[in-house]
Amino acid sequence: MARKSERARQKTATVDFMEAERRRFAGKEKTLARAICYIAGELPMTIENLADHPEFLPTIAQWQHGEWGHLRPGDTVEDRRNRLETSCERDRIPLTVVAFNDGQPLGSASLIQHDMDTRLELSPWLASVFVAPEFRRQGIGARLVRRIMAEAGALNVPTLYLYTVHSEAFYASLGWTLPEHSAYREQTVAIMTYLPAKSKP
Template identity: 45%
Template sequence: MPIVDLSAVPHHLPTLAAWHQAEWAYLNPGENLGMRIARMQAYLQGGLVPSTFVYEHRGQPVGSAAIVASDMDDRPQWSPWLASVFVVPEFRRQGVGSRLVRHVMAQAAAAGHRHLYLFTPDQAAFYQNLGWQPIAEESYRGSRVSVMRALLASGSAAES
């Protein structure tokens, strides 16, 4: 099951946008599916930031993870961010999410980034198991979130 850049499989964009809208619309009040699709067009331009990676099974998307310059309005000084890690329910607990996160970490490290940031309302333990450290707990857009950071060493964030 390969991980591919969304720019190589742009026909998956509407599917990913629908997943992300269903999962995280509450964090982006006022943004509808059409707006999300339009915003995600930036992932098709090439280059690492921003980009989205798609985990495929038999040519169909089953998960995604993105790297973006900023994912929290009130933390613009921190960059880049891991974002939009999503796995369809029937593929959860099979290592898909871990592989996607490690892939993004490896891409960021290879590009020379020393840190990667994320926020999560409910998956801090998952990320801690992958080496992420909590750096803040706060309210963001009406939800309690954990803000986390991964220290990247060039070449050490191996994919698996």
């Protein structure tokens, strides 16, 4: 009996302590996150759904048009922006996430139903992974990819796909496997897969 009440006392003390800590840090979550990034040597940033940050749409459309515009001859930045704007969902596909710091967008990535018009039987896809050139090689791309992997997991996606020409090693290091190479738009692309249900990002 005495041991039970001691355990109850300890439990109450722990709950009180946690509540006091929660109050102490309430409203300082961003400061804490920044401090953790600083200690870990990472660039401080937030990754959120683009649907909640339409102010970043023009920059992301510009990035994507610059990087992949040649794949759609005649396409304009405005076309790209309009497509992006109408495909920004929150809890369903298609969705886009954006990494930013102090109001500055750093990179983005999307989860979409189809990315290869020759492989419509495969769905959904991680696509449009892009980090602004001045912020590359600081782990932002990896965090964006992991975030989309987690979003796919939360949406119970059994298999997630991507295709890439140059970044096989990057995705392999994040747990993606390579079932096949394929010819696509006059290039050889690697089609890679990730099984959200069987792995944790």
